[in-house]
Amino acid sequence: MGWHKCTYYYFCGMYIVQHIQDAVVKALNETFGQSFTAADFQINQIKQEFKGDYSVVLFPLLKRTGLSPQALGDKLIAALQQQGDSLFKSFELIKGFLNIEINDAFWIDFLNRTPAATFGQHPSNGRRAMVEYSSPNTNKPLHLGHLRNNFLGWSIAAILRANGYEVFKSCIINDRGIHICKSMIAWKHFAQGATPHSTQTKGDHFVGMYYVKFNDVYKAQVKELMQAGLTEKEAEQQAPLMKEAQQMLIDWEAGKPEVMELWKRMNGWVYEGFDVTYKKIGSDFDRQYHESETYLLGKEIVQMGLEKGVFYRKEDSSVWIDLTPDGLDEKLVLRKDGTSVYITQDIGLALQKYEQYKVDENIYVIGDEQNYHMKVLKLICEKLDIPNAKHIHHLSYGMVELPTGRMKSREGTVVDADDIIDEMIQTAKMHTESLGKVSDFSADELSTLYETLGLGAMKFYLLRVDPKKKMIFNPQESIDFHGFTGPFIQYSYARIQSILRKASWDEHSKTNVNEQTLFAAEKDILVHAEQFPAVIAQAGKELNPSVIATYAFNLAKLYNTFYTEHSVLQAESEVKKWLRLALSHLSARILATSMELLGIRVPERM
């Protein structure tokens, strides 16, 4: 058993692929007397139609060795055989690919020594990361796009934690500004004292109604003024409602009591509504920042930047930074009246975050419409020598679009978060009832199950695609519960749990399995399972939950194939039964861990 380099093979970060790399490097160096590295060749998993598990692609080595694929392959095989590694069962050379089959004993050993409950998680790396996500405006309810942001942020935080980071989740609440004043003005004019309570409306939706109302009336006023002969621009500036909103913003900044009171009251309604939604989707934060408290931050930094010569003042006393040497434009950082702009407070907040948390990685989950802004922010922070500015990372995700194009609140084409969640939960209920497998569940158990499944479908749907890419959501074709979906994986998990229950099997039941050989369906699961830690590492490195989603789906598929081909409880021998129970348990744990990293729960029965 020469491959046991340490007791907990996987905690050493030593994967089978690395082991093969090491063996090949050694074989190359011995054969050619040069120093090769793992980067000089490539190892791929072998496709189903060929024999073996992993293959070494020989082409990249031909030039350096001066040999043909056949000759190089022969020499390599000879050298590898010389090493006498009991891990390798067979070598086969096909058209420039050196196919290696791993001994079944290795996979069984892997199963025996892997602690299923914690498998895949990496030990602490002593680094801290902050993930800022969600960042709602307090003038309207959340929509489908916000859900993508929330699910991504939560998942990335979990993935980084599994990669050994200490993670802080933060959220900047955009609770002030002209858009907030708009809904306040509209409420003052048109609500006649109505409240969420008096109208039986969820607070964020209630306030959102007045934001919409503002825009409707404002549009009408602009139209009227234009008919009276003003240009569009003039009309937009002079519309009474807009003037009122602007005045209210000034009053807010001056701290006028009646404005502050209304502001607090209406934001309070929104928070009550958000709380319900956040609780339902499982979003939580270690630290919430409010724009009303941070918007003045950054002014001092501008002063410091001026002294350092990073910024410069124009004649009208506005402050700028010239980013043309970096291929960008000139950017304003302080208005001529001395007030700060969006980016000013972001600079301030970036520094504050660093001072408070000393994070090594500073991740912002923000839509790709702000790519330019984030590029500028990072550049400015670097030029100001804000510590770790180089580790500001914009996790830029694409918009969720409808088949008709972007969602537009003004055109009523927004998919509301609460609505879609309720719809998913209802769909879960419908499926569950028509299958009738949990008729003995209590009402509480049922509603928990519906939420688990409905939200699972929803989250998986939004997380299974590459965050960077925009995605299209078709409300006509509701989100599926079959195939590449959350419920498919939840179902696979529940079926395994059913077996383990019947066998009264738990983690402590695990003993060393003495089996020597594996069926293809058994081995396929183990080969895939062994890659889990590497997959978590990749997801962390790429900040990409879809890697986990795809991985979990493939594992579930492999398990389901195994499930139909072989019986666990009626296995052909007692040893096989134990092997399959351990195999099933490991699969279930990996599926559960994967889903956990996506913020999705798994049911024991469904």
Place this chain on the structure above:
RNA sequence: GGUCCGGUAGCUCAGCUGGAUAGAGCAUCAGCCUUCUAAGCUGAGGGUCAUUGGUUCGAAUCCAAUCCGGAUCACCA
């Protein structure tokens, strides 16, 4: 116009640090429940990887040009 992102099966998406015959899911069609949960499994059909040229043993993947779609370039946030 400048910058950036994208274009892969009817639809939604993988694959993109170059490697074997380009993969899933949905939809369509054909099979599988007296056997551990059929939200499952097996199989079939379906492709000019936007176009053209280049790099090389090899290109969906890298480079260039073109076409199409999107984002962004505010003393808005």
